[in-house]
Amino acid sequence: MSEHIDADVVAGNGLLDRRLFLRQGGLFGIVGLAGLGAYAKPVEAETLMVPEWSKTPGAWVGGYTLPSKFETKVARTPFPAGPYNGIGPGSARAPLQFLDGMITPNGVHYERSHNGIPDINPDTHRLLIHGLVKRPLTFTVESLSRYPMTSRIAFVECAGNSGALYADKPAEGTAQTLHGLVSCAEWTGVPLAMLLEEAGVDPAAKWLVAEGADAAAMSRSVPLAKALDDAIVALYQNGERVRPANGYPMRLLLPGFQGNMNVKWLRRIKLLREPAMTKDETSKYSLLLKEGKVAQFNFPLDAKSVITKPSPGVNMTAPGLYEISGIAWSGNGKISKVEVSADGGKSWAPAALSEPVLSKAITRFRIPWRWSGGPAILQSRAIDETGYVQPSREQQIVARGSRAAYHCNLITSWGISDQGEVKHVYA
Amino acid sequence: MSTLKITCAFAAALVAGSVMAAESPNLGQPITEKEAAAWDLSTDATGFNLPPGKGTVKQGEEIFYNKCQACHGEKGVGTPGDKLAGGKGTLMGDQAPVKTVGSYWPYATTLFDYVRRAMPLTEPQSLTNNEVYALSAYVLYLNELVPANATMDAKSLPKVKMPNRGNFTIVYPGKIP
Numbered sequence: 346m347s348e349h350i351d352a353d354v355v356a357g358n359g360l361l362d363r364r365l366f367l368r369q370g371g372l373f374g375i376v377g378l379a380g381l382g383a384y385a386k387p388v389e390a391e392t393l394m395v396p397e398w399s400k401t402p403g404a405w406v407g408g409y410t411l412p413s414k415f416e417t418k419v420a421r422t423p424f425p426a427g428p429y430n431g432i433g434p435g436s437a438r439a440p441l442q443f444l445d446g447m448i449t450p451n452g453v454h455y456e457r458s459h460n461g462i463p464d465i466n467p468d469t470h471r472l473l474i475h476g477l478v479k480r481p482l483t484f485t486v487e488s489l490s491r492y493p494m495t496s497r498i499a500f501v502e503c504a505g506n507s508g509a510l511y512a513d514k515p516a517e518g519t520a521q522t523l524h525g526l527v528s529c530a531e532w533t534g535v536p537l538a539m540l541l542e543e544a545g546v547d548p549a550a551k552w553l554v555a556e557g558a559d560a561a562a563m564s565r566s567v568p569l570a571k572a573l574d575d576a577i578v579a580l581y582q583n584g585e586r587v588r589p590a591n592g593y594p595m596r597l598l599l600p601g602f603q604g605n606m607n608v609k610w611l612r613r614i615k616l617l618r619e620p621a622m623t624k625d626e627t628s629k630y631s632l633l634l635k636e637g638k639v640a641q642f643n644f645p646l647d648a649k650s651v652i653t654k655p656s657p658g659v660n661m662t663a664p665g666l667y668e669i670s671g672i673a674w675s676g677n678g679k680i681s682k683v684e685v686s687a688d689g690g691k692s693w694a695p696a697a698l699s700e701p702v703l704s705k706a707i708t709r710f711r712i713p714w715r716w717s718g719g720p721a722i723l724q725s726r727a728i729d730e731t732g733y734v735q736p737s738r739e740q741q742i743v744a745r746g747s748r749a750a751y752h753c754n755l756i757t758s759w760g761i762s763d764q765g766e767v768k769h770v771y772a
Numbered sequence: 773m774s775t776l777k778i779t780c781a782f783a784a785a786l787v788a789g790s791v792m793a794a795e796s797p798n799l800g801q802p803i804t805e806k807e808a809a810a811w812d813l814s815t816d817a818t819g820f821n822l823p824p825g826k827g828t829v830k831q832g833e834e835i836f837y838n839k840c841q842a843c844h845g846e847k848g849v850g851t852p853g854d855k856l857a858g859g860k861g862t863l864m865g866d867q868a869p870v871k872t873v874g875s876y877w878p879y880a881t882t883l884f885d886y887v888r889r890a891m892p893l894t895e896p897q898s899l900t901n902n903e904v905y906a907l908s909a910y911v912l913y914l915n916e917l918v919p920a921n922a923t924m925d926a927k928s929l930p931k932v933k934m935p936n937r938g939n940f941t942i943v944y945p946g947k948i949p
C-alpha cells in the first residue's frame with residue numbers, strides 16, 4: 346500500500362497529486378485511503394444513539410433566516426469602535442478561514458466605510474448622471490429596476506487588504522485578520538454603459554467621478570474606458586438587494602479594480618475631462634514606493650492567493666491525509682493555475698481548481714496533503730491568464746520597498762509546528 | 773453557466789451598442805445642472821468648478837479651534853484624526869512615512885474638495901464655502917505653504933505649490949510591477 350501512496354507524492358513534504366480525491370470511487374482510492382488511514386489517530390468506536398431532535402418536532406418555518414446557532418464563530422471582525430465613539434471610518438473583515446467555495450455570504454461580505462453606513466430610503470434615493478453629457482439625468486431605484494440586468498460573479502477587494510505583510514516582522518493574525526478585506530458575490534444590475542449612452546457622452550469626457558450618498562460623500566475618479574467596458578450599477582448581491590453595508594440601494598461595480606472605487610450608496614456620476622483628484626485617490630490608495638516616489642491610479646488588483654485550510658486558528662490535529670484549500674483571484678482575468686508548497690517554497694505542485702473559474706472572481710483551489718506530523722511551511726502562489734505570477738515576499742519588497750501600504754499581494758506563509766499549530770511566518 | 777454567458781454577451785453587445793445605439797427603456801428623468809447644483813461637490817486640480825467665496829488664515833484658525841481641533845489636535849498635530857501638518861522629509865529612506873497635507877498631498881484643491889464634502893465628521897456638509905476656504909488657508913499655513921496673511925479662493929487655491937507634487941506619477945492605464 347505504501348507504494349501507492351508514494352506514487353501520489355508530487356512535491357516535497359507530502360504534497361499529493363491533485364487528482365487523488367477524484368479517484369476515490371475506484372478501487373485504488375479505497376486502498377489508498379486505507380493506507381493513509383494508518384497515519385490517523387485511532388478513534389474510539391461510539392455507540393450511536395437517536396438524538397433528541399429526531400424525537401420532537403422542529404422549529405416552525407422562518408421568514409428570513411440566520412445560520413445555525415452553532416456557527417456564531419463565522420462572523421466578521423469589526424474594526425474596534427475607535428476614538429470616535431463608534432462613528433466614522435470602519436471596516437469588517439470576512440471570516441475566510443471558515444468559508445468554502447467561491448461565494449461570500451452577504452452577511453459576512455467584507456465592508457469598509459468612511460463615515461458609517463447610511464440608512465437610505467430607496468424611494469427617495471436618486472442616481473444623478475451629469476457633467477459632460479448631452480442630457481443630465483436622474484434615475485430612481487424603481488426605474489433602474491426596469492432596465493435589462495446583467496449578472497456577474499466578481500470579487501471586491503480593498504486595496505489595503507494584506508497590507509500588514511509589508512511589515513518587517515510577520516504580523517500575528519488569521520486569514521481573516523490579515524486577508525479578510527476581500528469577498529466574492531454574484532452582482533446583478535444595469536450596465537453603466539447603457540445609462541451613459543442614454544445621457545449621451547460628450548466626446549471630451551475621459552473620466553468620471555463616482556460619489557456615494559454616505560456622510561463622507563466618498564468619491565473616486567474612474568477612467569471612462571473602464572465605465573464603458575464592464576462597469577455595473579449593482580442592485581442585487583447574491584440574489585437579494587445589495588446589503589446596506591455594501592451600498593444599498595445601489596453600488597458601482599468595477600470588476601478587478603481597487604475596492605474603494607466600487608463606490609457604495611452610489612448617488613452621482615459626473616463626466617469630466619480630468620480626474621477630480623479626490624482625497625481617496627491622492628492622499629490615500631496611492632503607493633509610496635522607493636525614494637519617495639508615489640504611484641497614483643494603480644487600479645487593477647494583481648493575482649493573489651491565500652490558503653484558508655489549514656490556517657491560523659484552523660489547526661492540524663493528528664498526522665494523516667488532509668485537503669489544503671484556499672482562494673485565488675486576479676483583477677486582470679482568470680486564474681490559470683495555483684501552485685502549493687509544503688516546504689517553504691523549495692518545491693511546488695499544482696492544485697486542482699474548482700469550477701467555475703471566472704475572470705475577476707475568487708477561484709477555489711484544493712490539493713491533498715499527507716502531513717507527517719513534522720514542521721512544515723505552506724504557501725500558495727497564483728498565476729493568472731496574463732501569465733502574471735504572484736510574487737514572493739522578497740520579490741515584492743525589492744520592487745516596491747516596504748512602505749507602499751496598498752496592493753500587497755505577496756505570497757503568504759503559514760508555518761506548522763510539530764503540534765499542528767498554524768502561525769503566520771516569513772519564509 | 774449558460775445564462776451567465778448570455779448575459780455577459782449581452783453586456784458586450786451593450787458596449788458595442790455605443791456604435792449601434794442599443795435599445796433602452798429610457799427612463800432617466802431630465803434635470804438641469806442648476807437643479808443638480810446642491811449635489812455637485814466635485815472640483816479638480818485646476819480648480820474647475822470651485823465655488824465663489826473666500827477665507828483667510830486668521831478666520832480658518834478660529835473655525836479650526838472650534839470644529840476641528842478635538843480630532844486633529846492643536847495646529848493639526850493629529851490623533852485621533854489624521855495628522856494634518858509636519859512630516860517633512862519622512863517619505864525618504866526606510867523610516868515610517870508621516871503623510872500630511874504638507875508632506876504628501878499633491879494638490880491643494882483636494883483639501884477644499886474633501887473638507888467641503890466630509891468634514892467635520894459629525895456634521896459633514898455643514899460648513900459654508902467661505903469657511904471651507906478659510907480652513908484650507910489655515911491648514912496650508914500650518915504646513916508653511918502660504919503666509920499668515922493669505923486668503924484662499926477659487927483662483928488662489930489651485931496655485932498653491934505642493935512640495936510633494938513632483939513625486940506623484942499616474943500609472944494608469946499601466947500598473948506598477
